[in-house]
Amino acid sequence: MHVLELQPGDHRHQRDFLELPFRIYHGIDPWVPPIYREAHNTLSREKNPFFEHSDAAFLIAYREKEQPVGRLAVLENRLFNQYRNEKTAFFYLFECLPDEEAAGALFETATRWARRRGLRRLVGPKGFSAMDGQGLLVQGFEHRPAFGIPYNRDYYPGLVEAAGFRPLRDLLSGYLDRSTQIPDRIHRVAEKVAKRRGLRVSNFTSRRQLRALAPKIRRLYNAALGDMPDNLPLTEREARAIADRMIWFADPRIIKIVEKDGQPVGFIFAYPDISAAVQRQRGKFLPFGWLDMFLELRRTPWVNLNGAGLIREEQGLGGTAVLFSEIIRSLIGSRYDYAELVQIRAENERMLREVDGLGVHFHKTHRMYELPLASLSPSSSGPL
Numbered sequence: 001m002h003v004l005e006l007q008p009g010d011h012r013h014q015r016d017f018l019e020l021p022f023r024i025y026h027g028i029d030p031w032v033p034p035i036y037r038e039a040h041n042t043l044s045r046e047k048n049p050f051f052e053h054s055d056a057a058f059l060i061a062y063r064e065k066e067q068p069v070g071r072l073a074v075l076e077n078r079l080f081n082q083y084r085n086e087k088t089a090f091f092y093l094f095e096c097l098p099d100e101e102a103a104g105a106l107f108e109t110a111t112r113w114a115r116r117r118g119l120r121r122l123v124g125p126k127g128f129s130a131m132d133g134q135g136l137l138v139q140g141f142e143h144r145p146a147f148g149i150p151y152n153r154d155y156y157p158g159l160v161e162a163a164g165f166r167p168l169r170d171l172l173s174g175y176l177d178r179s180t181q182i183p184d185r186i187h188r189v190a191e192k193v194a195k196r197r198g199l200r201v202s203n204f205t206s207r208r209q210l211r212a213l214a215p216k217i218r219r220l221y222n223a224a225l226g227d228m229p230d231n232l233p234l235t236e237r238e239a240r241a242i243a244d245r246m247i248w249f250a251d252p253r254i255i256k257i258v259e260k261d262g263q264p265v266g267f268i269f270a271y272p273d274i275s276a277a278v279q280r281q282r283g284k285f286l287p288f289g290w291l292d293m294f295l296e297l298r299r300t301p302w303v304n305l306n307g308a309g310l311i312r313e314e315q316g317l318g319g320t321a322v323l324f325s326e327i328i329r330s331l332i333g334s335r336y337d338y339a340e341l342v343q344i345r346a347e348n349e350r351m352l353r354e355v356d357g358l359g360v361h362f363h364k365t366h367r368m369y370e371l372p373l374a375s376l377s378p379s380s381s382g383p384l
Contacts, residue, residue, distance in 0.1 A: 004059070017060050018040065024096070039283070049241055050075075058072075072091055074091050094156070136367050137152050146304040149304075169368045170367050171345055171366040172346055173363065173365075176359060189325075199322055201326055202264075220266075301338055303340070305339055
């Protein structure tokens, strides 16, 4: 057993890193492979905006005959630690065969990497950007994941806990369907709040309109979600990347902006779920798979609700009712049959009560894990 850190230009081991999940999930129907171009760009220090301000190591474990058996990314998000006044490392992209020794070797290498940098705990799975889903799936293995949300084998939590991690928090995902009976009072409350607060909802019909909105996304996201636990404000390049992705596969009709006095104060970012097309194309849309993706945008019955929020000044004043009312209208007034609300923090009791009142069916749970890191000792100062 040995663990390697990927080096720039090491195409052979990079290929092993990217292809290992296809071995692990062979025959697992719900799994959705990553889009190959995005997965490849994640490893690139030139193309991944994370590396403008932070650092990461990509690790891969081998057994005899150079057979890859596990992989892991360990991240030092310097902006996060500066903003939160923490010394936290994150792990992400964990994939492993049912091999406790391999998983342990990966996490031991990751902890040494983090301790060298003076970091005091290792938390994850948590990725490089705000668009990356979090946690290990611990409930709902029979369901296909929403696009961009992690899926893993059911033995993964056992491997992580055997390496010494303890549960930190749970994230819940649920769905609405168009047959759900929504109380009329929700819409009545939303109308009263909108009138009292001077709120109006902007609707879109074209990607050109969304592109014009792109410069406002960073300010809006940062004002609404950037200060929430585990979040941090987006950089300009990260905001551009999110806007580009949103425009790439958006249905403009289900993206909403809440405005007050002509200024955006809230948002709903929802997207058609193209996971089925990603499965059929095995994550590779070139040269001809793009047609399948565009067809899936037109026929999928699922829409993923990947973000909703209000700026700080409008929170706690009833504006959430406006957001929820628009979510419901977006589903009922469209061709979609289901809307999946992804990764609501389990301790967010207020939000859970509100969505439970909408008739949301919770069917997936992801779990974040934490490992305290001991101080680096002289005996552990050898090579990575």
